[in-house]
Amino acid sequence: MTNILELNHIIKNYPDGQQVNEVLKDISFHVQRGEFAAIVGPSGAGKSTLLTIMGALLTPSSGTVSLNGQDISKLSKKQQTSVRLNNIGFIFQNSDLIPYLKISEQLQFVQKISQKPAIDANELLTKLGLKHRLNSYPNVLSGGEKQRVAIARAFINQPDLILADEPTASLDSKRGREVVQIIQETVHQENKAAVMVTHDERILDLVDSIWQIEDGQLKKVR
Numbered sequence: 001m002t003n004i005l006e007l008n009h010i011i012k013n014y015p016d017g018q019q020v021n022e023v024l025k026d027i028s029f030h031v032q033r034g035e036f037a038a039i040v041g042p043s044g045a046g047k048s049t050l051l052t053i054m055g056a057l058l059t060p061s062s063g064t065v066s067l068n069g070q071d072i073s074k075l076s077k078k079q080q081t082s083v084r085l086n087n088i089g090f091i092f093q094n095s096d097l098i099p100y101l102k103i104s105e106q107l108q109f110v111q112k113i114s115q116k117p118a119i120d121a122n123e124l125l126t127k128l129g130l131k132h133r134l135n136s137y138p139n140v141l142s143g144g145e146k147q148r149v150a151i152a153r154a155f156i157n158q159p160d161l162i163l164a165d166e167p168t169a170s171l172d173s174k175r176g177r178e179v180v181q182i183i184q185e186t187v188h189q190e191n192k193a194a195v196m197v198t199h200d201e202r203i204l205d206l207v208d209s210i211w212q213i214e215d216g217q218l219k220k221v222r
Contacts, residue, residue, distance in 0.1 A: 180206050
């Protein structure tokens with residue numbers, strides 16, 4: 001199997017007064033095409049820092065971050081922006097939808113600024129059970145519906161890699177599980193890769209591999 005994302009010997013330091021705080025300590029990680037991986041660990045362990053490095057939103061102090069064999073951590077800011085727009089889909093705790101755009105327009109906006117071939121936004125939303133919401137604004141959607149729109153937005157440009165940061169945090173157990181099942185099914189059916197940071201142990205049966213981070217160190221546990 002092909003590794004979509006590969007991290008090698010990632011270290012992330014922050015200055016802390018006269019000391020140096022080492023948040024990530026020599027971390028190596030990989031996720032393959034068709035694989036849905038979860039990263040678990042206590043608050044403050046470095047989960048979100050690691051995810052932002054994976055998504056080229058934060059530069060590691062040392063080490064390499066390879067997406068499809070290219071070290072994206074060494075690219076210029078402009079090049080990293082292009083990579084994020086065209087090759088990485090992000091799903092955050094809060095859906096962060098644009099309040100003045102209708103649901104179909106949320107996806108069309110992303111498509112306009114992308115270099116990827118267009119797919120039918122309405123068809124994707126319909127597949128996710130949102131056909132009746134195409135012309136609705138975010139303020140009338142439930143929490144679960146908003147997260148499904150966020151998932152559609154993450155997948156609209158057909159990225160190779162999906163990064164999800166606590167996607168069930170604002171949802172009840174039923175809605176949270178539905179959201180993670182959508183990610184799982186899409187990753188498997190479309191042969192993509194996904195990494196999810198989560199505290200929610202109830203949905204870990206849906207992932208293919210589990211990694212645990214603690215005190216800035218990462219190890220695979222399943």
